Amino acid sequence: MELQGKVIAALPERSGVSARGEWKSQEFVIEYQEGQYPRHLVFTVFGADRLQRFNIQIGQTVLVAFDVDAHEWNGRWFTDIRAFDVRQVDPNAAPVAQSAPVMQSVPVAEANPEAPFPPQQEAAGESADELPF
16 A cells, blocks of 8 residues: 655654564654545554665655554554555655545436436347346
């Protein structure tokens, strides 16, 4: 998934040592517009190499490509939003379409505005009670 927004916060870096070696991660908050009101998203960048390559700064407009996953710990579930690509975007450019589905209105049939469905047209040689297969 992808989302474009403005970086409004950078949380402190976290680091540690695991069985695979040292690790680093940092969480960032972006604000994006969905509908009338602004929304916020916290995402994690994992790995010192990615943190250095992305070089995320507060105030930047960025396009974040991320994966969403959940994990269970002690009977509770937690959602993890992990960025795998972050690109700086020109804030004056047109916003990128979001990956989330967008509801669109469908025009009602003009012949009968009370009808729940538009009238069906029969193909030549077919009757309404025949199945197409």
